[in-house]
Amino acid sequence: MLKRFSIQVVIRIVLLAITIFVLAWVYMQSQMFFNAVTLTIIFILQLVELFRYINSTNRELARFFLSVLHGDFVISIHEGEKGKSFRELESSMLRILDAYKQVKIEKEAQYQFLQLLINQLPIGIVSIEGNEIALMNASAEKLLEAQGTRNLALVEQRNPWITTMLGEHGSRLIELKRNYTTTSLAVQVSSSRILDKNYTLITLQDIHSEIEQKEIEAWHNLIRILTHEIMNSVTPIASLTETMQSMLTEKQGQLKPVEAVTTETLGDIRFSLNTIHKRSEGLLNFVEKYRALTRVPKPVLQPIMLMPFLKTITTLMEPELKQQHIHIATEVEEESLYITADSNLIEQVIINLITNSIYALRHTTDKMIILRAYRRERHVVMEVYDNGAGIREKEMSEIFIPFFSTRKEGSGIGLSLSKQIMSLHGGNIQVTSTPGEKTSFYLLFKGQ
Incomplete structure (x- = not known):
């Protein structure tokens, strides 16, 4: 050429x-x-x-x-x-x-397919570029009551909580009440920079029905356990009351004269009254424990250095652990590791977990409990490990239900109370277990 x-x-x-x-x-x-x-x-x-x-x-x-x-x-x-x-x-x-x-053409086809796909998702998606809405699918329009608009100011006017979320980012549960109905939204906000442009991505999911279902299941489990405990106390009380009435009543239904009541009958009545008294005290104690679950004090948050904190708990529990021939150790990833929490409440949680470990180790040789603290991704984790009997799979989903206990003498409120305390701290408690080998409970706190 x-x-x-x-x-x-x-x-x-x-x-x-x-x-x-x-x-x-x-x-x-x-x-x-x-x-x-x-x-x-x-x-x-x-x-x-x-x-x-x-x-x-x-x-x-x-x-x-x-x-x-x-x-x-x-x-x-x-x-x-x-x-x-x-x-x-x-x-x-x-x-x-x-x-x-x-x-x-292919790029436009992919964009149209992506638009179609996003509009089919049940999760609301909103993408904001600067002060403008770049993308909002049909689910988001419905949840935010913003059909046909891309005006961010108008959407924020109808949903004031968006302004707060855009400033904070992260995840939150938002409850909206509109037209005599309640909607619970799980909202997550994140940001990214693409081709020198700042984008904010908001995802919204209506979890009201899921929350209602979980609440119903929780109530069913709680009612089942409450019914079981109350029936265990009320049934013998009713039976003994009926027995005492029969001891003091003639066959014709008339009250027996005083001279007809023998010493043996009085002894039986006294035994029955003592039994009723004990069962009544047990029922009162059970109710008091239930009330304790609803009276957890609001956490007083302050920085807690984990190395001295865990050593203090070890020193506190050491005498009892020595009696049980249990070795306890602490492992802290870094000396400066800390959390922001209520030291009294978190100490109560860890002591409760150690107490459960002591019970799990009763038939184990070379008994060991290890308290660990370390960072994992965006969390600070405190772990309570033991090499005890473990937890059976069918019990794993029930151990945090109030009054459920695998111990005959257990109250069943320790773990549920611990879960509530962690929830008040904005954290979580998780468990892994291998039956017959080991169990680890994890207290997860937001990273500092």
Whole structure:
């Protein structure tokens, strides 16, 4: 192609040279004035033609790149207009335009598919670029009551909590009351920077039905356990009361005279009253424990250095652990590791977990409890590990239910109280266990 272009340029230069030579000869002939003017005009036209020919490729390339820049695919390139020398270049340009056009079509198809997919999701998605809503799917429009609008100020006016969330980021549970209905939204806000633009992504999920279902299940479990405990106390009380009545009543239903009541009968009545008294005290104790679950004090938050904190608990529990021949150790990942919490409440949680470990280790040799503290992702974790009997799989889902206990003498409020305390701290408690080998309880706090 370059060779052909060079030949075309050489031909035009040769013609220019011939024209110059003839023009010079004509100028020397005074009688050929008009011929000189004509040749001068021809010379100028040849120069213009040469300049146009040389720059035609640049103009065509400029037009091509502008078409690509603006996505204009209707540009026409006439093959052969400048001769065969540019046919290969023009063909390449057309192929590039076709390929770019195909890429843009595929990109638009992917975008439309993504839009369709996002609109089908039951989770609301809102993308904010600067102070404008770049994307909002149908679920988000419904949850935010913002059908057909992309005005962020208007959406915030209808949902004031969005302004707070945009400033804080993170996750929250928002309860909305509209038109006599309640909606519970799990909201998560995050931000990212893409192509030098700041984007804020908000996801919203209506979990009201799930919360209601969990609440119903929790009430069923609680009522089942309450019924079991109350029946265990009330049934013998009713039975003993009926027995005492029969001891003091004739067959005809009349009250027995005093002289008919024997010493043995009085002894039986006294035994029955003592039993009723004990069962009544047990029932009162049970109710008091239930009340304790609803009276957890609000945490007084302060920084707690975990290394001395865990060593204090170890020192406190050591005498009892020595009696049980249990070795206890502490492992803290870094000396400066700390949490912000209520030391009294968290100490109560850990002591309760250690007490459970002591029970789990009663039939174990080489008994061991380890208190660990470390960072994991965005959390500070305190772990209470023991190599005891473990927890059976069918009990794992019930151990945090109030009054559920695997111990015959257990109250069943320790773990549920611990879970409530962790919830008040904005944290969580989790458990893993291998029956017959080990158990670990994890107290998860937000990273400091």
